[in-house]
Amino acid sequence: MADAKLVSVFPVTAPIPTADDIISIETPQGQPMAIPLPGTQAPGYSPIYRNVHSLDGLIDVLHPAVQTLYEGFENTVRTRGDAKFLGHREYIPEYKTWSAYKWESYSRVAERRTDFGSGLLRLARDFAGITELTNFPVGIYAPNRPEWIITDFALQAYGLYAVTLYDSLGPDASEYIMNLTETRILVASINNIPEILAIKSQLPYLKIIISMDDLESPLDMPGHSKRSLLKTWTATQDVKLFSFSEVEKMGRDDLVPHHPPLPNGILTINFTSGTTGRPKGVVLTHANALAALAACSCHLAFEHRAQIIVISYLPLAHIYERLTLAQVMCFGAAYGFFHGQVLEVLDDIKALRPTVFPSVPRLLNRVEEAVRVKTVNAPGMAGAISRKALQSKLDDMANGGQGRSVLWDALWSRKIRKNAGFDRLQVITTGSAPITGDTLQFLRAAFACNVVQGYGLTESFAFGLLGEPTDKTPDHCGPPAISVEIRLRDVPEMNYRSTDEGGPRGELLMRGPIIFREYYKAPDKTAEAFDKDGWFLTGDVAKIDSRGRVHIIDRVKNFFKLSQGEYVAPEQIENVYIAGSDLISTAFVHGDSVQSFLVGIFGVNPDNFAPFASRVLGSHISPTDQHALAAACDQIAVREAVLKNMSKAVARSKLQGFEKVKNLMIKVEPFTPENGLVTPTMKTKRNECVKYYRADIDRMYAEGDLTKGTIRSKL
Known part of the structure; x- marks a missing residue:
């Protein structure tokens, strides 16, 4: 990368850090969080801005000994192997309810990923016609669940990479993505398999489907197992069907040594959400992931990181959730899955009692509405007390405070948190789209916790900007992260210029180790995404304020x-x-x-x-x-x-x-x-x-x- 050296948070002479060795970034109140670099302004462009904590170089890793997610997971298994990692709930038919969370440790997940990876390589060789058993794609098509993670970690252990499909993509997009990437092996939940088989005639590369769900049960009537029902279909479509547990057993019987990836190796081809046209395949490397992970770990403030509990309900096919998972794994923390129904996620939250809640504005708007109905919009004394508590906290934040109050935290916020299952909540993160300042301030006040807004794209591994936890000013996404530098480019047709009074405005450009390598098989799209100096053109219009915080104010083409x-x-x-x-x-x-x-x-x-x-x-x-x-x-x-x-x-x-x-x-x-x-x-x-x-x-x-x-x- 031009014009910026790369550095690690911890020097090579230091031990590999534990979760609580990481010190969160904090800028003194009123001081700049990012500053323009002298001599970098050019006609039509603002100066280059960097975070004040990375002026001498952009951060690319936490520690030089950990440069891939594979190495990060191996380190966590060595240091926290017995800690709980993946949690899920099982349905109890006789009571028509869901169980308490059941957990698998880091060591157990490590064993399962080796078993599954070994079995998958055997299938690739024997049934998919793959002779070079490294650096090939495997599709994942399922909602969030333990098998999703185990598949992903298995691919990392053997130098392979994931092609992720949204569980709600639909057949046309699935067909396009699988054919573009020439995916021969698909790991899918049972509910998605009929959809794939229905279009198998248009998927010439697909040879193997691995069902995350068991295909047979002792309770099945003869000839009525899932395998029996799908057998004729798979036979006529020239595709082999296996269950996840079968592949794990194959692997246990014939274990294969790991083939670890290199930092510049592909971690995933993550497809853009596709708000316009066909989705683009964003090629993301382990180096991209480690740079985003290092920055995110330093920017977010937590108490006792290794004791963090995160609820997983945002789709793992989206890069925002993948970054969240990387953080959890790096810290040796716990990751609990929702049971699959978004409308019932509050039930999962009450069962899990998470400490971190990653979310998106549309869901947080609904959370705000639900809390307002029960509090500030309620009739009588309850509503009056709530309005007084809220205004007191809002006034405190408006005057530079943190919006905390011993009285109102105990009498008001504590009850709100407990009723929602958030009694242990430390941080809410929001991204993916803008959130209004009113909603942000209300959530900060009501839940008495840090609520931080960030900004990132698939192309920047979900990161780029993040508000500092102690900064309670609304309507911005914070300064550039320590792993990226930014500048603005004039958009004269929309009257946005780097010379505007009140602070530079223009299209946000980003450069650094978090930025993706290329769009898969689309050199023309890749060329369009970068300027001649290697700056990624985000398409978002931003303003930079006097403290170096970035306000997203428009879209270049969305008018x-x-x-x-x-x-x-x-x-x-x-x-x-x-x-x-x-x-x-x-x-x-x-x-x-x-x-x-x-x-x-x-x-x-x-x-x-x-x-x-x-x-x-x-x-x-x-x-x-x-x-x-x-x-x-x-x-x-x-x-x-x-x-x-x-x-x-x-x-x-x-x-x-x-x-x-x-x-x-x-x-x-x-x-x-x-x-x-x-x-x-x-x-x-x-x-x-x-x-x-x-x-x-x-x-x-x-x-x-x-x-x-x-x-x-x-x-």
Whole structure:
């Protein structure tokens, strides 16, 4: 990498650090967190910024003796082999409930990954026609579960790499990814296998499917096991089917020595979420992972890192969760899986009582809404006390404090934490999309813990920026991490320039050891992603403040123009409406270029929307009655009332007149991975939303401006 030397956190002469040897980065209050390097400004560009803790060189590893995730896991097994690692819950049919968490130790997981890896190599040689038993891809297609991790760690132990598929991708994307990577072996959960077999005729490379679930049970009726039901299908499709446990047994009977990866070896081909077009295969190396891991470990503050407990529910196919896993593994901490139903994740949280909660804004918005209903929006004395507690904490943060209070932490936050299963919670991390400042401050106050917002991409191994835990200022993603340097490039067509008054603005560029190697089999896309000096072009527009913190304010390509020539950045507007009105939880704002105003599709918050709609319609609607909620959403009187409420809520915002929504449709759950309108990490697929809701968009424009109250007279 040009213009920056690389260094480790710990020198080679020091012992390999334990979890509690790592000291978190902290910048004195009011001091710069990142600074511009002298002499680095150029026409059309801001200076290069680095974190004040890495001015002399970017961090690439914690310790020179650990340069791959394989070496990191081996070190943890040596030092904390008996510690609990992977936890899961089992379904108990007779009680129709889920068990307490059951754990496998680091040593046990190490044994299983060697068993499975040895068996997998045997299958690759005997049935997949693979003669060079190293550096080939293996697909993983399943929800989060222990076998996902064991497969991934087995691939690392034998110099192989994972091609990860989202559990909700659908057949078209799965077909594209598996054919692009020429995947011959797929490890999948049983529920995904029929989907793959249905398109097997379009998957010429696929030779072996390994089911994470057992294919036979003593309780099966003769001829009715999963293996029996799939046998005819697999035989006609020329694919071999094995269970995970069978492959482990093959390996135990014929163990193969490890073939460890090199730092520049491929760890994974991780496909972008695909908000536009086909997903791109991001080639990430062990070196990328170790640089992100080193930086993330130093930036996040924990008490007793080895005792951390993390809940795993964000998809492991997404790089955000892979980085979380790497941290857990490095610390020798515990990693508990949700039981598979996102809507029931709160039950898993109460059973696990995690200390760290990685999340995304859409879920945190719902957490905020649920807590508000029970606290500050509650009637009577409970609501009054909650509002007083919240305001006290918000005022403290606004005056430079940490938002903590001996009184209110004990009387208010303690109860909130206990009811949610968060009584041991230390840190909430949020990324993947912007979160509003109001939500961030509310969560910090309510849960009395650190809530930090970060920024990263698949191409930067999920890292790049992270707010410092003691910095309670909202609306930024923190300074550049110690493993990356940044600069801004002018975007004159959007009026963003590095010379802007109040701080440089422009497209965010990143460079450092966390940045990916290439897009798989796409040299043209790779070339487009970098400039001539090796800077990765993120496509996000940012502003850098006086302390070196980065504010993501726009997308380079994510804007449109209305008929009068006004440029509109929809994501900013959506965030304003979500933050301003408690009636809605999701938003999609759109403007046709031949139209003069904006329209929107909004998802309701049932707990607040139901009583609101009940008052408008004069009849009771339950928050749990999906049919009644949907019917209310279609009523023109309700639509007008909701828009009026939302317009009042954002009246004091900085939105200009043309940025305000003038007509809307409201729905119970308009954007889900299942209907293909958001990615598995809940990023909106804007082009798909326009296509999906085209009829609604056309109807709103035909109705006209709903704020003028003229629509009912037209009906």
